[in-house]
Amino acid sequence: MATTAAPITRREKMEAKERAILDAARIEFSERGFESAKMSAIAKRAEVAEGTVYLYYRNKKELLDAVVAQFWQVLTQGARKATLAHDHTLEKLKALADFHLRELVKDFDFVGFTVRTRETGTLDSPSLNPIRGYVAVFDELFRQGVDRGIFQETAPLWVIRDLFYGTLEYSSRTLHLHKTRDAQAVTQHLTEVFVTLYGNTKMARDETNLQRIEAQLARIEAKLDARS
């Protein structure tokens, strides 16, 4: 037991310390915002000296980037889990929208932090990768919808994706400001938007229904005509 229970290698120790710093930073940034957050406070919370923080993260901005990256990684797991709970593409989409909006409203500060990270990040900056991973959840979902014949790609995928995430991000802001407004109204509308705009089913169903009825009516009319 002794040998297996306490095999605290040097690496494990450092990893634990890194996690402690990252956790402390997340709390400090969330509570006070980027500017007001003090590196000294983060160090104290993580129970390390101030200088130690700089052994793990080059500077304050890089520490924020790491916190933001972690946030999106956790979010990606949650999103995957939320969508997996459903079978139908549309239900998955609704679940993703609900999940995304709820999390953004809850951890609203991170929207601002993320914008800050994106600001400085270039196209290939690694700090954007976790966000790409998150965005991929939607992309896969939409592609699956296309494969299943539920969606049609009437515009470039990136345009559709920006409509989805853009609407949700902006809405999270107004929902955060106007606490009384109903988040359901947003996601409900957004799924309707997707059905109407990109959905094959409704249009197709309407059309075939119409055609079927008209054909039937024509047959009846012809029969009646023939009889007279």
Next chain:
Amino acid sequence: MATTAAPITRREKMEAKERAILDAARIEFSERGFESAKMSAIAKRAEVAEGTVYLYYRNKKELLDAVVAQFWQVLTQGARKATLAHDHTLEKLKALADFHLRELVKDFDFVGFTVRTRETGTLDSPSLNPIRGYVAVFDELFRQGVDRGIFQETAPLWVIRDLFYGTLEYSSRTLHLHKTRDAQAVTQHLTEVFVTLYGNTKMARDETNLQRIEAQLARIEAKLDARS
């Protein structure tokens, strides 16, 4: 000449100084971003002493808020002008979307600055008023569309508004990152979205379809009646 040309009152002098500081701040913030912008550099550019800046603006953050407010005021004027150039509601909407997206991509830094301002601002913080004024341009436009029978309010106005501005803001970010992508694809799609989602046309088409069927049924009914 002398008396009329130089009636520089104390008030006018101060207002000129305030404008000089604001202009200097806008340039400095744009060029270097909020963190890297130096109050000393702003003071030097405005040709005042460092302490003077603090007579007009409480601190750096408040100076940024003032710059952001001015940005949205100027944007509002531009948006009004851009929409006035058209008669039809849909053309106005397209013009507003084009204008908005173009300006956001051009002065992309201000998207970040605005988020920062919104972060701290509460519901009644005066720094949000200029943004409200800007948003009103869209609201008026949409209402006009409803009045003219072009649009129907199938969802709360704020939901529709968030879809409009959210999509544009998020898209400005991706367009800024991926320079090759086409802004037209966004605004084009967005106007189509509005026609499809909130336009009366679809309903109208459904109506004529329905009328056609009803007419046919009426004919059949008449024939049946005639026979008996």
Next chain:
DNA sequence: GCTTTTTATGAATTTGACTCAATATAAATG
């Protein structure tokens, strides 16, 4: 002109991110 009030100045203060020489801890070696 002289006094009072308002506005401007920039040196001094303060704050907080970041550095680095000194120290502690762990691994390697014999």
Next chain:
DNA sequence: CATTTATATTGAGTCAAATTCATAAAAAGC
């Protein structure tokens, strides 16, 4: 296990930049 070597940690010290404030200049009032 003692000794050397490598690695990790510390926190006092440096430095840059926001903010303050005693002092000076300018304007207004009389």
